[in-house]
Amino acid sequence: xxxxxxxxxxxxxxxxxxxxxxxxxxxxxxxxxxxxxxxxxxxxxxxxxxxxxxxxxxxxxxxxxxxxxxxxxxxxxxxxxxxxxxxxxxxxxxxxxxxxxxxxxxxxxxxxxxxxxx
Amino acid sequence: xxxxxxxxxxxxxxxxxxxxxxxxxxxxxxxxxxxxxxxxxxxxxxxxxxxxxxxxxxxxxxxxxxxxxxxxxxxxxxxxxxxxxxxxxxxxxxxxxxxxxxxxxxxx
Numbered sequence: 001x002x003x004x005x006x007x008x009x010x011x012x013x014x015x016x017x018x019x020x021x022x023x024x025x026x027x028x029x030x031x032x033x034x035x036x037x038x039x040x041x042x043x044x045x046x047x048x049x050x051x052x053x054x055x056x057x058x059x060x061x062x063x064x065x066x067x068x069x070x071x072x073x074x075x076x077x078x079x080x081x082x083x084x085x086x087x088x089x090x091x092x093x094x095x096x097x098x099x100x101x102x103x104x105x106x107x108x109x110x111x112x113x114x115x116x117x118x
Numbered sequence: 119x120x121x122x123x124x125x126x127x128x129x130x131x132x133x134x135x136x137x138x139x140x141x142x143x144x145x146x147x148x149x150x151x152x153x154x155x156x157x158x159x160x161x162x163x164x165x166x167x168x169x170x171x172x173x174x175x176x177x178x179x180x181x182x183x184x185x186x187x188x189x190x191x192x193x194x195x196x197x198x199x200x201x202x203x204x205x206x207x208x209x210x211x212x213x214x215x216x217x218x219x220x221x222x223x224x225x226x
Contacts, residue, residue, distance in 0.1 A: 041204055107214060
């Protein structure tokens with residue numbers, strides 16, 4: 001069983017289109033993330049949700065809208081795609097420390113969704 | 119601004135060599151420093167460091183943290199071609215901030 005799964009794995013689309021990437025984790029974690037990895041391999045956080053609530057929203061254009069219907073799912077919708085959106089998008093989840101409730105920092109990543117905007 | 123700086127950006131070694139990777143970070147609500155290995159797909163977790171001076175080991179890999187000087191190193195001894203990857207360091211304050219990574223290429 002895949003712990004963190006993302007679909008689709010590959011996405012090729014035209015500029016201006018709208019697309020979605022879905023993510024599901026079966027690890028029972030409360031916190032989920034979206035990261036963007038550009039062509040230089042730099043991994044940058046976009047969003048973080050804790051139990052369906054948005055807790056981190058980095059300086060990401062409004063065209064990106066995450067949605068968490070429940071704590072096991074975090075989807076990413078992108079409107080009006082631009083060339084610069086081409087990247088690999090990673091979903092991840094992390095467990096909490098039982099005592100403090102803070103995230104451990106250990107991320108469990110999905111396999112990534114490679115988005116190419118033409 | 120770069121909160122996590124890794125060096126070198128890349129290096130090429132031969133099998134059997136020892137590799138030392140560096141990571142320096144800023145401290146703001148520091149919780150932990152993490153190392154990940156990324157081959158073709160997703161990063162995989164290697165180590166989490168929270169205390170200074172305590173070495174963590176896993177096989178030929180080891181890592182240590184210096185919270186006074188704000189850096190960590192990752193060592194790989196007796197390198198093998200399977201160690202070729204991008205090694206990522208991340209600072210965990212309230213979120214994980216990754217460095218740009220060090221690309222390690224191990225030649226047979």
